[in-house]
Amino acid sequence: xxxxxxxxxxxxxxxxxxxxxxxxxxxxxxxxxxxxxxxxxxxxxxxxxxxxxxxxxxxxxxxxxxxxxxxxxxxxxxxxxxxxxxxxxxxxxxxxxxxxxxxxxxxxxxxxxxxxxxxxxxxxxxxxxxxxxxxxxxxxxxxxxxxxxxxxxxxxxxxxxxxxxxxxxxxxxxxxxxxxxxxxxxxxxxxxxxxxxxxxxxxxxxxxxxxxxxxxxxxxxxxxxxxxxxxxxxxxxxxxxxxxxxxxxxxxxxxxxxxxxxxxxxxxxxxxxxxxxxxxxxxxxxxxxxxxxxxxxxxxxxxxxxxxxxxxxxxxxxxxxxxxxxxxxx
Amino acid sequence: xxxxxxxxxxxxxxxxxxxxxxxxxxxxxxxxxxxxxxxxxxxxxxxxxxxxxxxxxxxxxxxxxxxxxxxxxxxxxxxxxxxxxxxxxxxxxxxxxxxxxxxxxxxxxxxxxxxxxxxxxxxxxxxxxxxxxxxxxxxxxxxxxxxxxxxxxxxxxxxxxxxxxxxxxxxxxxxxxxxxxxxxxxxxxxxxxxxxxxxxxxxxxxxxxxxxxxxxxxxxxxxxxxxxxxxxxxxxxxxxxxxxxxxxxxxxxxxxxxxxxxxxxxxxxxxxxxxxxxxxxxxxxxxxxxxxxxxxxxxxxxxxxxxxxxxxxxxxxxxxxxxxxxxxxxxxxxxxxxxx
Numbered sequence: 010x011x012x013x014x015x016x017x018x019x020x021x022x023x024x025x026x027x028x029x030x031x032x033x034x035x036x037x038x039x040x041x042x043x044x045x046x047x048x049x050x051x052x053x054x055x056x057x058x059x060x061x062x063x064x065x066x067x068x069x070x071x072x073x074x075x076x077x078x079x080x081x082x083x084x085x086x087x088x089x090x091x092x093x094x095x096x097x098x099x100x101x102x103x104x105x106x107x108x109x110x111x112x113x114x115x116x117x118x119x120x121x122x123x124x125x126x127x128x129x130x131x132x133x134x135x136x137x138x139x140x141x142x143x144x145x146x147x148x149x150x151x152x153x154x155x156x157x158x159x160x161x162x163x164x165x166x167x168x169x170x171x172x173x174x175x176x177x178x179x180x181x182x183x184x185x186x187x188x189x190x191x192x193x194x195x196x197x198x199x200x201x202x203x204x205x206x207x208x209x210x211x212x213x214x215x216x217x218x219x220x221x222x223x224x225x226x227x228x229x230x231x232x233x234x235x236x237x238x239x240x241x242x243x244x245x246x247x248x249x250x251x252x253x254x255x256x257x258x259x260x261x262x263x264x265x266x267x268x269x270x271x272x273x274x275x276x277x278x279x280x281x282x283x284x285x286x287x288x289x290x291x292x293x294x295x296x297x298x299x300x301x302x303x304x305x306x307x308x309x310x311x312x313x314x315x316x317x318x319x320x321x322x323x324x325x326x327x328x329x330x331x332x333x334x335x336x337x338x339x
Numbered sequence: 340x341x342x343x344x345x346x347x348x349x350x351x352x353x354x355x356x357x358x359x360x361x362x363x364x365x366x367x368x369x370x371x372x373x374x375x376x377x378x379x380x381x382x383x384x385x386x387x388x389x390x391x392x393x394x395x396x397x398x399x400x401x402x403x404x405x406x407x408x409x410x411x412x413x414x415x416x417x418x419x420x421x422x423x424x425x426x427x428x429x430x431x432x433x434x435x436x437x438x439x440x441x442x443x444x445x446x447x448x449x450x451x452x453x454x455x456x457x458x459x460x461x462x463x464x465x466x467x468x469x470x471x472x473x474x475x476x477x478x479x480x481x482x483x484x485x486x487x488x489x490x491x492x493x494x495x496x497x498x499x500x501x502x503x504x505x506x507x508x509x510x511x512x513x514x515x516x517x518x519x520x521x522x523x524x525x526x527x528x529x530x531x532x533x534x535x536x537x538x539x540x541x542x543x544x545x546x547x548x549x550x551x552x553x554x555x556x557x558x559x560x561x562x563x564x565x566x567x568x569x570x571x572x573x574x575x576x577x578x579x580x581x582x583x584x585x586x587x588x589x590x591x592x593x594x595x596x597x598x599x600x601x602x603x604x605x606x607x608x609x610x611x612x613x614x615x616x617x618x619x620x621x622x623x624x625x626x627x628x629x630x631x632x633x634x635x636x637x638x639x640x641x642x643x644x645x646x647x648x649x650x651x652x653x654x655x656x657x658x659x660x661x662x663x664x665x666x667x668x669x670x671x672x673x674x675x676x677x678x679x
Binding site: 278 | 502529533558563582583596598601603605612614618619
């Protein structure tokens, strides 16, 4: 097993990101506010993988992007390696960016089609004015080898690679500047099943070798369970539950987590036949007009008057297991 | 029970500048009324192409199709591959229907949902617009859309992803088809909505006693809804069996590898995932012999490079279980034990 230290590398404290939504047209009249991320608090330790899960529109991607300051937070703090970066401007962020990298979902649109693999992977060296000791070409080839690509393919273009290989190029690019934390936004969801396993294993190996920390943003609970040490479950911009992976998957305490887990199909027909499945009613409410009280109350089978009125706070229900619910499961 | 759809030796290929893309190559399968057949495979394995051919949705000028796809209708069997376009058109939407992955791009944004569903009904039924509208409302109600009287006049953008897929299902089923082809119907949906839609497809199957072909890449979905499975790889069926056989007694090295490579949400182990090394071959330039051979862990146990020379045929290994592999079942079982 790899080692997870008690040192916190990244912390989100009451992180909030609202987007203004406009009606469009000539006057750009403001229509409302989308509460994409609302008062989210969690931390990532050194060497740890934290899974951030939830359905579409729950704000998981916005959390990832706000943490690397692609968006400025509306309020709240981001503490990266002991420094509060939430108010940092572009210039102050720049030196930190080499330590805080991102991998994206779509390996087709996240690589410039007119650049060779070499140019793509070494772009970080230019931006940060770094010259690797062993020379650029050598450094790039070592990176390609590290992610399982043929170093001789340095002069090829992205279209010459398959989806899984492109994702490896994206990973090599993220690793070029020796980051300490990688935020991976759905890194395997565009890939085929047999290729997914290859990339998941690669991320695992790199973590062990390089002591990386990951924030793994994804909707596929099976993959998240496999790769994460701890999991944070979000719904409509809020954290519903967070706990160590095994605890969360075997003893979920929030009704939403329970329903979410029961909805994931298991590749085992005998289990499927006997499994109790909680089918949630309806759809995700609009984040522009979230329900009052607990945001999950409109779909929760346990909801009572209190849930419609009072927002449940995130609290520790057992050691290192937090939930936001008035009527937790046993 | 005789099969409602019998696909026999179907091949579909696309001539391109780079060469002939052999999307599916000599495949046969059948599906009965009341039964769900899942077709599983990765992108490019030919699972969609096959079923688009069954629906007669390929452009004949740009596609080469051979083989048969016979629908056993009450009025007599008809081969949709050789039948004239006019006749196939009459079957589409009445005897057979299809739903697609992306419910947003398969609905017309300018017409109300009611108009679109009515259109499907008016095509095959005598009646006025009012009758069609009433029938649409009935269907929307049946597929679980709340407040159908009001929602029938709304537009696709006013519906969520899951609700749009329900609308698609209502439209597909309004003429009581006997065959429903669902091409990745829940891939674009969230898990909680996915379970609603899969449940709906199952309920509708019972209600209409349909044959359902479910095309998917998700083995969890297969375990949840299918009766039988065809596993496809590089345009061929490599294994065909009942659902229990594929999950507990899989015999083709590809199926074995695929099942071992997926993490499971109900089991926490923390070991490395098993992988199938390499990647699927190009359909223009398929490897000689067995298409899976370059990635196959077990190929080295077959004497004399047989896998690289001779294409294995899909052969029966027990009732309802067919595999195309040069190794026999006991050999594979032994190798499987060693590998795990």
